[in-house]
Amino acid sequence: MGARSPFTMAGRASFTRARFIAGFLAVPVLLYLVYVISPYAQAFYIAMTNWRGVNASPRFVGLENFQRLLGDEVFWTAVGHNGMLLVLLPVLTIAIALFFAFLLNAGGAGRGVSGVFGSGFYRVVFFFPQVLAVAIVAVLFQQVFRPDKSGMLNAPLIALGLEPIGFLSNPNVAFWSILGVLVWQAVGFYVVLFSAGMASIPREMYEAAQIDGAGRGRLFRHVTLPLLWDTVQVGWIYLGIAALDVFAIVWVMTAEHGGPDHSTTVMAAEIYRNAFQYFRFSYASAMGVVLFFFTVAFAVLALRLSRRERVEF
Amino acid sequence: MVTQAEKVRLSRGAARARRRLSLGPLSGLSHVALLVWTVLVVVPIVWTFLASVKSEDEIFGNAWALPETLRWDNWARAWEQASVGRYMLNSVVVVAAGTFGTMLFGSMAAYVLARYPFRGNRAIYLLFVSGLAFPVYLALTPLFFVVQNMGHLPLIGQFIGLDTRGGLVLVYIAYSLPFTVFFLAAFFRTLPHAVAEAAFVDGASHSRVFFQIMVPMARPGIVSITIFNVLGQWNQYQIPLVLLSGQSKDKWVLTQGIADISTAAGYDADWAALFAALSMAILPMLIVYTIFQRQIQAGLTAGALK
Numbered sequence: 001m002g003a004r005s006p007f008t009m010a011g012r013a014s015f016t017r018a019r020f021i022a023g024f025l026a027v028p029v030l031l032y033l034v035y036v037i038s039p040y041a042q043a044f045y046i047a048m049t050n051w052r053g054v055n056a057s058p059r060f061v062g063l064e065n066f067q068r069l070l071g072d073e074v075f076w077t078a079v080g081h082n083g084m085l086l087v088l089l090p091v092l093t094i095a096i097a098l099f100f101a102f103l104l105n106a107g108g109a110g111r112g113v114s115g116v117f118g119s120g121f122y123r124v125v126f127f128f129p130q131v132l133a134v135a136i137v138a139v140l141f142q143q144v145f146r147p148d149k150s151g152m153l154n155a156p157l158i159a160l161g162l163e164p165i166g167f168l169s170n171p172n173v174a175f176w177s178i179l180g181v182l183v184w185q186a187v188g189f190y191v192v193l194f195s196a197g198m199a200s201i202p203r204e205m206y207e208a209a210q211i212d213g214a215g216r217g218r219l220f221r222h223v224t225l226p227l228l229w230d231t232v233q234v235g236w237i238y239l240g241i242a243a244l245d246v247f248a249i250v251w252v253m254t255a256e257h258g259g260p261d262h263s264t265t266v267m268a269a270e271i272y273r274n275a276f277q278y279f280r281f282s283y284a285s286a287m288g289v290v291l292f293f294f295t296v297a298f299a300v301l302a303l304r305l306s307r308r309e310r311v312e313f
Numbered sequence: 314m315v316t317q318a319e320k321v322r323l324s325r326g327a328a329r330a331r332r333r334l335s336l337g338p339l340s341g342l343s344h345v346a347l348l349v350w351t352v353l354v355v356v357p358i359v360w361t362f363l364a365s366v367k368s369e370d371e372i373f374g375n376a377w378a379l380p381e382t383l384r385w386d387n388w389a390r391a392w393e394q395a396s397v398g399r400y401m402l403n404s405v406v407v408v409a410a411g412t413f414g415t416m417l418f419g420s421m422a423a424y425v426l427a428r429y430p431f432r433g434n435r436a437i438y439l440l441f442v443s444g445l446a447f448p449v450y451l452a453l454t455p456l457f458f459v460v461q462n463m464g465h466l467p468l469i470g471q472f473i474g475l476d477t478r479g480g481l482v483l484v485y486i487a488y489s490l491p492f493t494v495f496f497l498a499a500f501f502r503t504l505p506h507a508v509a510e511a512a513f514v515d516g517a518s519h520s521r522v523f524f525q526i527m528v529p530m531a532r533p534g535i536v537s538i539t540i541f542n543v544l545g546q547w548n549q550y551q552i553p554l555v556l557l558s559g560q561s562k563d564k565w566v567l568t569q570g571i572a573d574i575s576t577a578a579g580y581d582a583d584w585a586a587l588f589a590a591l592s593m594a595i596l597p598m599l600i601v602y603t604i605f606q607r608q609i610q611a612g613l614t615a616g617a618l619k
Contacts, residue, residue: 020519021425028422028490029437034463035487036444039455046455100350103343116343124606125351128358131602131609133548135568136594139575143364143588144357146376152360155376184353193614245448248550252572268551271450276555281454288451295448 047286053279065286075287078258078265079294081175082244085182085266086298090239092183094232097190100126102220104191105198106206123195126188134185138252141181142168145253168254171263178264181249186242190235197231198224237302244295247272267291358595365588372584384585391589399563400570401593407478407566408546411485415542418486419493420535424523426494427501438498444491449551457555460484476561481553485546493538500534501527540605540612567594 047065051058069075104119116122129137144152145167154164167177201224209223225232247268251257257273258265267287275284364372365387367380392398426438457475463483464474472479504527512522528535550568557564565573571590574582602609 017429017519018431021429021431024421024425024520024523025437028418028494031418031483031487032441032444032490035456035459035484036447036452036490037440039452039459040447042455043451096350100347103347116347122347122351123610124603125354127606127610128599128602129354130613131544131598132595133550133568135548135550135572136591139571139587139591140357140361140595142575143361143591148373150373150376152357152376159375187350188354189613192610196614245450247450248568248572252550252576268448268450271453272551272554275454276457285451285454288448288453291448292451296446299446 043285043288046282047289049282051282053281058282061282065283066290068283069286069290074262074265075267075270077262078267078270079290081264081266082246082294084175085179085243085246086240088179089182089186089243090236092179093186093190093239094235096183096187097194097235098225098228098232100187100191101194101198102224104195106216106219106224123192126191128188129185130189132185134248135252137181137185138249141177141184142253145177169260171259171261174254174260174264178246178249178253181253182242182246186239190239193235194228194231197228201227233302237299240298240302241295244291244298267294358599361588361595362592365585365592367585367588369583369585372588387585387589388593390583391586391593395574395583395586395590396562396565396570397567397590397593400565400567403478403564404547404567407481407485408543410478410482411489411546412539412542414482414486415489415493415546416535416539419490419538420497420528420531421523422490423494423497424501424527427498438494441491441494444488445495449488453551453555456484456552460556476557476564478564481556481566484552484556485549488552489542489545493542496538496541497531497534500531504530536608537612540609544609544613 046058048060048062049058050061050064100122103116104122132140145154146152147154147164147166147169149155149158149164151164151167153167158164166173168174205223205227206219209219214222245268246266250264250266250269251272254260254264258269268291271284271287271291274280274287360376363380366383366385367387368384371378371380422437422441426434426441460473460480461475463480464470464477466473471477473483474480508530509522509526512526517525548568549566550572553566553569557566557569562570571587571594574587574590
C-alpha cells in the first residue's frame with residue numbers, strides 16, 4: 001500500500017477507521033487465540049509437567065518426560081516409520097506423478113509436443129481419491145486388503161493357488177500396505193499440480209529442444225524438470241509434512257491402531273493413544289513437542305537442500 | 314465450389330487422420346500406463362459399490378463375483394440402523410456452519426490485514442500464518458481441555474463445550490483461519506484500489522465497501538478457498554474423534570461414524586451395511602466432484618501454486 005489511504009484525513013475518519021479495523025479483527029483473532037494459539041502454548045508447558053488423568057494438580061518436572069521418551073521403544077519405532085514415510089512417500093508420489101503428468105502433457109502422438117488423447121479424462125479420474133476422506137479410504141482399503149478370498153486383492157491370488165498375503169496382518173507387510181494406500185490417494189493431486197506447471201512451460205522451449213534432436217526422455221530431463229523445479233519443491237514439502245502427520249489411515253485401517261505388533265504405528269497415533277487412551281497428557285504433549293521440532297527441522301532442511309538456481313522463463 | 318467452412322472442416326479431418334497415422338509406440342505405451350493407474354483408482358471404488366448390494370454370504374464368498382440380486386435393503390439398514398443418515402446430516406450441518414464462519418471471519422481478517430496499515434498489522438498477520446507450521450497433534454490435549462472449559466461458560470457453554478456440534482464448528486473455524494487468511498490476504502492485496510476509493514468518496518462506509526465491493530471483486534479467490542475449506546472440514550477425522558466422545562454418538566460426523574462401524578465390527582457385524590455406508594460416503598463426493606471438478610482441482614491446488 002503506497003501513500004496513506006485517503007480516509008485518514010480527519011480525526012473522526014481515523015476514529016471510524018480504527019473502530020472498523022478492531023471490529024473486523026476482534027472475532028477471528030479471539031477465536032484464533034483461544035482455540036489455536038493457547039493450546040499450542042499450553043502444550044509446551046504441559047510437556048514439562050507430570051499431568052495424568054488421575055492426579056488433579058500437575059507438578060512441574062522439567063525434562064523428565066523427554067528423558068523417558070528417549071527410552072520408549074514404541075515411540076522410536078513410530079519415529080522410524082514416520083522417517084521412512086518421509087523419504088518414501090514424496091519420492092514415490094512425485095516420481096509417479098511426474099511420469100503421468102509428462103505423459104498427459106507431452107506423451108501425445110504426432111509431431112511436436114502434445115498431450116495424449118483423453119488427458120482430461122485421466123486427470124479427472126486420477127484426482128478423485130483426493131476428494132475422499134482419509135478415514136473413508138482407510139475403511140475401503142481395509143476391505144480391499146482382507147486376508148481371505150473375500151479380499152479384492154487376495155481373491156485372484158487364491159484362485160491361482162498362491163498363498164494369500166496378509167496385507168494388514170503380517171507385520172512385515174503391513175507398513176508397505178499403508179505406504180501403498182497413501183501413494184494411491186496422493187498421486188492424483190500431484191499429477192494435476194505438475195500438469196498445471198507443465199502447461200505454463202512455453203511450447204517453443206520443447207520445439208527448440210526437439211529441433212536440436214532431443215528425444216522425449218531428454219526433453220523431460222533437460223526441459224520439463226528444470227522448469228518445474230519450484231513446483232516439485234512445493235510438492236516435496238507438502239508430502240513431507242503429510243508423512244509426518246499420518247494418522248487416520250493408521251488409526252482406522254490397521255489392527256490394534258498401529259499394529260500388528262507396532263509394525264505400522266506413527267507418532268500421531270502414539271500421541272493420540274497416550275493422551276486419550278492412557279490419559280498421559282504430559283507424556284503425549286512431550287511427544288507432540290518432538291513432532292513439532294521434527295516438522296520444523298524438516299521444513300528448514302527441505303528449503304535449504306532444494307534451493308537451486310531458479311530458471312526464469 | 315468449396316466454402317470456407319467446408320475447407321476448414323476438411324483440413325481438420327486431414328489433421329486428425331495424420332495424427333491417427335502417426336500414433337507411435339510411445340503413445341500406445343502411454344495409454345497402457347495411464348489405463349493401469351485408472352484401473353487402480355476405479356476398481357476398488359466400483360468393487361465397494363458392488364459389495365454394497367451383495368448378501369452377507371456373497372461378501373464372504375469370492376470377492377470378484379457379481380451380486381446375484383441387488384440388495385438395496387443394505388443401504389436402508391446402513392442409513393437407518395447404522396445411523397449413516399444421522400452422521401451425514403451432522404457432517405452437513407457442521408461443515409456448512411464451519412465453512413460459512415471460516416469464510417466470513419477469514420475474509421474479514423484478511424481484508425483488514427491486507428489493506429489497512431496500522432501498528433501491529435504485521436504481527437497479527439504473522440500470528441495467523443505461523444499456525445500453518447504447527448502440527449495439530451501438538452495441540453490436541455490442551456484443545457480438549459479448552460473446549461471442555463468453554464462448556465462451563467454461563468449460558469452459551471452448553472452449545473460450545475465437548476460433545477457439541479457448536480464446539481466442533483468453532484474449532485474448525487479457528488484451525489481453518491491460518492490458511493484462509495494467508496491465501497485471501499494475498500488475494501485482496503492484488504485487487505485495484507480505484508473502485509474502493511471511488512466508493513469512499515461517495516460516502517460508503519468501510520464495512521459497506523468490504524461487503525458490497527471487495528467481496529464480489531475477490532470472488533474467484535473466495536470460491537477456491539471455500540471449496541478448499543469445505544473438503545478439508547468434510548474430511549476431518551482427528552478433531553471430531555477428540556471432541557465428540559462415545560457418549561454423543563448422535564452428534565458424530567460421517568468419517569467418525571464409518572470408521573467406528575468398521576473398527577467396532579466383529580464377526581457378527583453387518584458387513585453388507587458397512588459397504589453400503591462406505592458407498593454412501595463416496596457417492597456424494599463422486600457426484601459433486603464430477604460436476605465441479607474444474608473448480609475443485611483449482612481450489613485444492615491453489616495453495617500450492619501461490
